[in-house]
Amino acid sequence: MAKNIWKKDKAEKRIATRLGEVKTIEIKDYVRDTDLHSLPRGKAYRVDGVHLYADILNLGDMLQSTEIEGTTCQKRAFRFLNLHQRAVHRILGAVDAIKVDFHNQRLHAVIAKPYGDEASRIHRAIAIGQLIIDVLTETGDDGDEHIPPADVRIGIDSGKALAVCNGRRGSTEPLFLGEPANHAAKRAGGGTATGIYLTNVARTAIELVEVDDENANALDATEIAYSQNEADLSVSVNTLLRDWRKDLEANPIGAFRFSGHTLPYADLDIEVLTPGNSRRNQAISVYADIDGFTAYVAAHIDDDETAKDVVRVLHVLRSEMDAVLTEDFGGRKIRFVGDCVHGVLAEGTAQTTGTEASASTAILCAGGLRSSFTTALDCLEDEGVDVDGLGLAIGLDAGPTAITRLGMRGAMIRCAIGRNVLASEHEQKRCAGDETALGSVAYGWCSAAGQAIFGSSRRRGGLDYETALDELADEGDTTAKAARAAKASLAATSLLEPVSAAPSAFRFPRRDAAPTKPAGFA
Template identity: 65%
Template sequence: MAAHTWTSARAAKRIAARQKEVTTVEIKEYVRDTDLTALPRNKAYRVNAAHIYVDIKNLSEMLASTQIEGETCHKRTLRFLNLHYRAVHRILAEVDAIEVDFHNQRLHAVVAKPYGDEAGRVHRAVAVAQLITDVLAKTGEDGDDKIPAAAVRVGIDSGVALAVCNGRRGHTEPLFLGAPANLAAKRSAGSKVGIYLTNTARGVIDLADDVIEDDTALSAQEIERSQEKAALPVSADQIVKAWRKDLEANPIGKFSFSGHTPPFSNLDLETLTPANSRRQDAVSIYADIDGFTDFVAAGVCDDEAAKDVVRTLHVLRSEMDAVLHTEFGGRKVRFIGDCVHGVLCEGTAQTTDQAASVSTATLCAAAIRSSFEQAITALEDDGTLEAGHGLGIAIGYDLGPVALTRLGVKGAMIRCAVGRSVLESEEQQKRCDGDETAIGQSAYDAATSAVQTAFGASRKRADLTYEIAVDELADKADATAKAAKAVAKAAAAGGLLQSSPAPARDYAFADRRTDPNKPAGFA
């Protein structure tokens, strides 16, 4: 197992380099059919549009379809998501909406047309939301391994947001920053299905704008009114027919899993397919910038303030990614707005060292917080951030079987990581304020006594920085922390010990299959 360390000096060097990349930032107004798919990191477009968030509510049921979280429930879940993603991808292309992100069970799309007509955009967003709902109600599969239709809840808001580049190292897509995206996501987060508009969006189309947003779904009559005004060029039956024809011509391959020899940092996610997927016990980590929505809202309409938003996001997310990937051998699955989702593990392709994985994740989460605080100070020092910005970072993680693959069709494939621990790690992040870190029950149970003591019965800890974490864990005989501390001490003394980088892919152990492999003729 490599000893992973974090140092303030390395972080400072990276942060300074990222700051230089966005010294000059350009803010432009979105115009007709502007291509947002390949934005440079120092350019953003101000876009007035309606935002749609679709949340598939029965994903957790798929993951819980078997008592043991084995390959069967992961294969069913991935097929479930793949079927529905391909249907939604087709819908958005047909109705000329912008596909922003499809992160496991959540879809974010933007309706920018008709230009200059906000009411028209909201009506169109409602019609698109109902079309997605109707299509996904028909895209399950019968048979021995029945795949259910998706049960969805949709949130919609309207307003101005910033479109920026999302992603690094060859995996980029548009990202929309601002209240409309965030508030649409919040409206989609409830437990009941239906279409839920913010009071802002309701007011735009002359509906009562003083309702309890999360409890007031659109009525059938209200949806029909929007459908009539939007007059979408395609019906649910047409989409389903084309979807089925496409599945016949381009069937979803069978999901086949192998383990990946750690670290995950040398796993090329862009080579994954259903037949070439990865699956093993791993730690899923969510790190979310707390207070960022209000920060964006305060600056979205002012050019200079908007430039600072772009600078801040670029520096903070890049450093979070670097800590995960470079320092601790993890792999970013994707950026989700101002949040990073990643995975890491210690051990072999066949057997994960659970305790060591949790200890490494604990040090990684603490290092992310230390780097975040250092980046905030650097941004304050160069004038990008003013006093009272209110930014913090909330981190959650958990341990369990994780399946990694890509879904969709060639030319439009998306990264995907599924597992009960993936859902739980996000829930742990959500219970944190901007100075807190939380660990899931499974990770806590597998952790060393040092990690358990650090978090206590609440499994949540405030102000857990790298220096605090490595000292506390090493002092209580956590082997991972002791190794990291020894490497740091040797490096400070000018010794030969160094933190081990991720091994070159050519010299990593070969990936091994994790499904049963018996000779022909044997039961």
């Protein structure tokens, strides 16, 4: 069991180290064929491009295909995602788009070419979006597992964003910060209908009329056909499907096999996971999102000096959230998703999860995340960095959680699925920047003290670490009482540490100190 202790002085030391890593930042404008997949931590590129998000809408249906969320539905969901991710990887390579991220059911790509021609980039993005839709309607599997085609919703926006290094310790990829990335994601996630949805910014750039509700007005067939003609992509659906099938024959996905990880998750090496070596435990999924960050980026991106602060803020906040989750509470970061961290945590063994202890640890962890976030903002302000308008929204939910890596050999990506993963993201989205929310399953795992903290709304504002620790422990929560006792023991130990020797300047000389008679006196 993790000690579940958050200490301000420890957080401050980590934050100081992270600030030192980004003391010097270089902001550059994106130029032709710049490699964005190996950005150093201290460099960022300002990119004028079109952002495309593709959301696979029926992942939730796959996870709900059985009454109980057992291994069968999760194995089918993994195969469903793997088939479609491999197809999309091939599409993006064929059309020379930048694959930014494929987080579970959600793809983010950037179209930077042709340079200096926004309208042509948008037409190209529309054509690529339709290509993804058409290919993924054919990439199901009629075998024994009956994997359905993907229902896809595309969101597109255009404008300037800041490309920075995403991830740590060998799991890095480009990350784009700014309004076009965020608004494209919101269009993709803005409803349950399939199709291609543009922001009014993108519509205006290609001389389409603005609409009152961007989430309810998909492009019609005529508009899509016009963009396809303008883009004139050099690859067809049939060619992509043929190559995809050949790749599956040469490199079959293989069977998904699960084993339980010996908890806690902090020592889980995700980079060695494969479909045949996947993990599955009852666990809590954690989504912690930096609220207000899109507006913050938009206000700072145009000036080089303030853009440098964007990089500093992101690096410090996300690194500290990762440290809190892993070092302080024994959890594991799965992915950075934009300005959000997704992680998992649990208490118990490889075979059995202690549900009440896990829920209490998750509440304390959420409190630690918020306390560290506040501490980091204070440290950034002390360094002269503007952090106005930033908050932290945290969502938690519990249930069977499967973790593996999916995709093409040599480019496999981390993936954690479960009904609780989708639910924890939903809980995060219903929070303001000072709130934490529990899903219904996690609420059921809680002790009476934990349920009292969140009440019937399952949402609580201002829940920092000390508040969570005291409210849980005072009401008899076992995990919190143990954490408070461990914290007190650490404090007592530090007070009892041996005093260091006095400096030599204050030592008495080694000679007889008895009274002596001055010379000449009897």
